[in-house]
Amino acid sequence: MFSKIVSGFKSFFSVHKKDILALIFLTLFMAILSYYLLEKDMEMGVYYVRDVFSYLNSALNLAGFPSGLSSSRGLSPFVPFLTSLIFRTGYVEDYAIMIISTLFFFLSAIAIYVFLRLRFNELYSLSGAIIFSTFSINLAWASKGMLDIPALFFSILIIYFTFLAIDKNSKYWALVFPIFVLGFFTRYTVVLIIFVVLISVFTVYNPFEYIKNNLKNIFAGLSLGVLSSVPFFLYYYLNKIPLFFLSQTNAISNQTASAAGIVVKTNPFYYLNNLAIYLSTLQNPPYSIKSGAFQFSELRWIGGEPSIVSYILLIILLVGVIIYFYKFLNKKNNILKLEKKDRGFIIKTLIFLISLTGFIITFYNISVIYSIVLFSIAILSGYRLIYKSKIPHLNLDFLVFNWFMVNLIFFSSHLTKVDRYAITLTPAIGYFIVLAMYMIYKQIENSKYKFSKFKIISKINASKLFKLFKLSELFKLSKTFKKSNMSKIILPISLIIVLILFTTFGFSNNPTTFDNQEHTDILNASKNEKAIANFLIDYDDNYNSKTIWADRGGDFSFFLKMNIPSLDGISNQTNFTEIMMENNVSYFIANGKKDNIKKDYVVVENKGNVYLYKLNT
Secondary structure, three states, rough: OOOHHHHHHHHHHHHHHHHHHHHHHHHHHHHHHHHHHHHHHHHHOOOOOOOOHHHHHHHHOOOOOOOOOOHHOOOOOHHHHHHHHHOOOOOOHEEEEEEEEOOOOOEEEHHHHHHHHHOOOOHHEEEEEEHHHHHHHHHHHHOOOOHHHHHHHHHHHHHHHHHHHHHHOOHHHHHHHHHHHHOOOOHHHHHHHHHHHHHHOOOOHHHHHHHHHHHHHHHHHHHHHHHHHHHHHHHHHHHOOOHHHHHHHHHHHOOOOOOOOHHHHHOOOOOHHOHHHHOOOOOOOOOOOOOOOEOOOOOOEEOEEEEEHHHHHHHHHHHHHHHHHHHOOOOOHHHHHHOOOOOOOOHHHOOOOOOOHHHHHHHOOOOOOHHHHHHHHHHHHEEEEHHOOOOOOOHHHHHHHHHHHHHHHHHHHHHOOOOHHHHHHHHHHHHHHHHHHHHHHHHHEEEEEEEEHHHHHHHHHHOOOOHHHHHHHHHHHHHHHHHOOOOHHHHHHHHHHHHHHHHHOOOOOOOOOOOOOOOOOOOOHHHHHHHHHHHHHHOOOOHOOOOOOEEHHHHHHEEEEEEEOOOOOOOOOHHHHHHHHHHOOOEEEOOOOOOOOOOOOEEEEEEEEEEEEEOOO
């Protein structure tokens, strides 16, 4: 029995040894990277990422604690649920959600590797996973406890299994829809991926025949998706929580740029302007990024500045795109000749032009949902015009491009521009950088082969030995040359080494917050809040029956496990003391000493910049 197991393992290893070695390397790299990111973020705490406390307070409710910030229960529940499982073990610390976020970051890199293996070999897929995991925008948010990285992991899996369901086996639909449900309840904007999934079905040669032949498996997948959503809807129903995501989606879909009022918010090209900075920058990573678009009038970057690595990646991407389109428009493809024989050629062309025009007109002016729908129709009709071309894996390239564009359109249309939203773009960017590397390699190899062939034939002609034997020798030489194509591995290996060294160098940066401020007490601010909370617990046994306000209510709602409102919006008003007196406030926790608080309240404790005021009775 044991010998059979050993024999089976040896057989499996011999077949998949390159994948196993690549995954071992990636696992070790991600384990080390994740450890250092988590260690530093745990030292800083979640003080400067205030949204995380909303998820922590939601986790308190899910863990069965009697209090916490109750208004947070309408947030995406899956990550808070996972955090609540840790809380149930007795480890009720803000670090718990950071651990979960970091774990999803680790898994996302593995998922990207597996996804890239659909098109590339082991080395190129490994380089793509490392490119993805070392993007400055991903490093900055990997272990912060936000929902973006966990949602990204599920998005990658959805796209991966969607492609397998369409291209390999329709039984994979049984995984697509349940994972979609988990992704949606991890972060509601994962719903955008449904546009990509639906459009992908219509990329097959005969989509209606595909649906008809695989209806059973598609329906089974949908049924499993519905079943997977039942626990979440029960949670909403039993806790009498409104379906917050419905009103949120409706509000977002009807937003237009005219309501923003702030220049950066009304800039539809915000994420494209900052793309180079999201890839790599010398300033702040791995703790944060400093965004700032390129100012053409001044020929310099405003705000953050891309590193040399970012320029290298962008050059690779640009050269790869040029080669891709060159091959695509090559006469050998005969795209137009093929399609002109198609009776639907004119109709598809008209649909493409009309829908694309409609998208351009409506983008940033009407509902973003209309823009996405019009773009989806345009890109699908465009694909149906060219899908018979001889470009290998065109359907997968199209799938990833559509994934990229749907997210770019949505978040570019959103009135609030937040740099971490660009995280949704990073898998597709990583994919196309790897594709560009591969296109460059193929172009170099083709050029070398043509040059080698030309040189040898010239020598043969010169010596008048152009015989059949010599042609066979030429064939042998060309085969030998192809086997020694070092250019295939030089670029990805070089890039892996540079990225690892550059990322390691990044840890020498001073820790900065997500708002790029180098606070003097950045490593102590969270500890100071916890110290004040612990002091109050020891100071007043009945603190939880008192009215407590705070500048940062979400933080202290978690630390004190009671609902504490945030008053940082009005705590600087001259009549703030009277407002507290009228509301019978026993304690106020201030973020900095308040000159407007009168002697009715006295400071009973302070730690760093955190002050605890008590009603002077």
